[in-house]
Amino acid sequence: MKYLISAGPTREKIDPIRFLSNRSTGKMGYALAEAARDAGHEVVLVSGPVSLADPAGIEVVRVESAAEMAAAVESRAAAAEVVIMTAAVADYRPVRVLADKMKKGAGKLLLELERTEDILATLGRTKRPGQLLIGFAAETRDLLAYAEDKLRRKNLDWIVANDVAAPDRGIAADVNGVTMIPAVGAPLELPLQHKRQLATQIIAVIDRSRSRTTPAAGRSDNRPE
Numbered sequence: 001m002k003y004l005i006s007a008g009p010t011r012e013k014i015d016p017i018r019f020l021s022n023r024s025t026g027k028m029g030y031a032l033a034e035a036a037r038d039a040g041h042e043v044v045l046v047s048g049p050v051s052l053a054d055p056a057g058i059e060v061v062r063v064e065s066a067a068e069m070a071a072a073v074e075s076r077a078a079a080a081e082v083v084i085m086t087a088a089v090a091d092y093r094p095v096r097v098l099a100d101k102m103k104k105g106a107g108k109l110l111l112e113l114e115r116t117e118d119i120l121a122t123l124g125r126t127k128r129p130g131q132l133l134i135g136f137a138a139e140t141r142d143l144l145a146y147a148e149d150k151l152r153r154k155n156l157d158w159i160v161a162n163d164v165a166a167p168d169r170g171i172a173a174d175v176n177g178v179t180m181i182p183a184v185g186a187p188l189e190l191p192l193q194h195k196r197q198l199a200t201q202i203i204a205v206i207d208r209s210r211s212r213t214t215p216a217a218g219r220s221d222n223r224p225e
């Protein structure tokens with residue numbers, strides 16, 4: 001199957017040397033890409049700026065901003081049977097990008113921000129029959145309630161609920177534990193473990209759910225015979 005996976009943070013420019021970003025390192029997304037490859041799938045990885053090397057046997061598309069990630073993901077989504085948005089996409093970007101370095105003044109600085117496109121919501125609206133769409137919800141409180149809300153609002157098949165309040169797991173850590181919530185059915189808890197191992201389990205769950213929705217092997221839609 002064709003997997004499209006996004007990973008890492010995005011950077012939203014303020015001026016030629018400054019940007020807004022977040023602590024995502026791309027480890028979870030890269031681990032998922034490697035696990036999907038090792039399960040025998042064809043993988044395209046759209047990556048924000050991270051310090052990880054390109055994994056072998058995977059097509060890597062490097063982007064910087066949320067707008068670049070939107071263009072890279074959306075132009076490739078139709079060809080994919082499974083799309084996983086692991087990237088920590090910026091929700092806001094500066095309204096104006098300065099051509100020259102910003103100089104400091106005496107008082108406070110107010111930075112005006114505007115919303116970026118919600119890529120996952122766009123994919124949820126344009127999802128084709130048989131395609132599986134998976135999102136991540138990184139939360140510091142009310143994990144399952146917020147995750148379920150995102151699952152429904154963005155028309156996803158699965159959401160991976162990720163508690164990032166504990167400092168020993170999640171963003172930037174080597175280990176993670178998650179709850180996978182399906183659109184239909186019971187949530188599945190995957191305990192704290194190395195991200196690469198966890199990724200193998202997540203891909204196995206997705207592959208199993210895909211084989212249940214597409215009885216005929218190799219079919220790219222779920223219409224009845």
Ligand code: CTP
Nearest residue numbers: 085086087089090091116117118119120135136
């Ligand atoms: N996402 C996206 N495009 C964005 C922002 C997020 O595709 N502009 C995706 C992420 O890759 C992730 C999921 O949406 O799979 C996260 O859901 P979201 O509701 O955007 O979470 P937050 O960005 O944490 O926003 P908030 O909790 O403020 O609603």
